[in-house]
Amino acid sequence: MSFSNTLKEKAGKVWEDCYEHPFLQELGKGTLEKEKFKFYLLQDYRYLIEYAKVFAAGSIKCDEEKYMTKFSGVQHNILYDEMDIHRKYMADFGITEKEAEDTVQSLFSKAYTSNMLATAYSGTTADIIAVVFPCAWSYHDYAKRLKQSYGDIPEDNFYKKWIDTYASEEFGESFSWFYEYLDLLCENKTEKELKKIEDIFRTSIEFEFLFWDMAYRMKMSY
Ligand SMILES: Cc1ncc(C[n+]2csc(CCO)c2C)c(N)n1
Numbered sequence: 448m449s450f451s452n453t454l455k456e457k458a459g460k461v462w463e464d465c466y467e468h469p470f471l472q473e474l475g476k477g478t479l480e481k482e483k484f485k486f487y488l489l490q491d492y493r494y495l496i497e498y499a500k501v502f503a504a505g506s507i508k509c510d511e512e513k514y515m516t517k518f519s520g521v522q523h524n525i526l527y528d529e530m531d532i533h534r535k536y537m538a539d540f541g542i543t544e545k546e547a548e549d550t551v552q553s554l555f556s557k558a559y560t561s562n563m564l565a566t567a568y569s570g571t572t573a574d575i576i577a578v579v580f581p582c583a584w585s586y587h588d589y590a591k592r593l594k595q596s597y598g599d600i601p602e603d604n605f606y607k608k609w610i611d612t613y614a615s616e617e618f619g620e621s622f623s624w625f626y627e628y629l630d631l632l633c634e635n636k637t638e639k640e641l642k643k644i645e646d647i648f649r650t651s652i653e654f655e656f657l658f659w660d661m662a663y664r665m666k667m668s669y
Pocket residue numbers: 491494495498521525529579582583584586622655658
């Protein structure tokens with residue numbers, strides 16, 4: 448198994464704790480309270496703006512033209528495609544773009560994106576891939592498993608679009624270069640350096656747990 452593929456196992460229990468979180472399980476069943484999803488949506492919209500900046504940093508630090516294009520492509524996809532899912536759900540809720548832009552980032556979300564941006568500014572391209580990797584990989588993994596657990600998501604599940612988008616093969620393809628590029632960058636790293644990459648990866652998935660939990664409890668702060 449390649450180094451990148453081992454990271455999920457190495458991250459340990461927290462990966463499964465996210466999947467088992469009531470926010471995701473209720474989303475799969477379609478029973479999640481809409482107020483909770485609305486809270487998530489607005490926080491996630493703000494989160495994605497900060498997250499997109501991490502890819503710009505990746506692009507600046509990247510020496511290979513091929514991957515530089517990939518970094519800037521993901522930034523574009525976040526701002527246009529991914530945030531479009533949010534805009535569609537926001538329209539259902541009657542939320543204006545101005546309201547979304549004016550949303551204050553919660554304490555947990557700020558901590559998460561500050562950690563990502565600190566890594567992006569001070570780290571290497573391998574560190575940058577490691578810090579964003581769990582976001583894409585875990586969403587794809589969880590959405591696919593929700594589909595398996597709850598069967599094909601029925602039309603009347605309000606969260607169908609969300610689940611189907613992240614579970615799609617197209618979405619899986621969009622970040623397959625994370626595995627390839629991280630493995631390439633890690634080829635000659637020492638044990639100590641690899642351990643650092645594992646720590647960065649695990650910290651992000653731990654923040655993912657806090658993000659689900661924050662949304663479920665609709666908590667802005669401690
Ligand atoms: C808190 C939070 N974590 C992860 C994602 C998922 N996500 C964000 S950008 C992107 C595409 C490229 O990595 C994906 C899958 C999210 N929306 N919100």
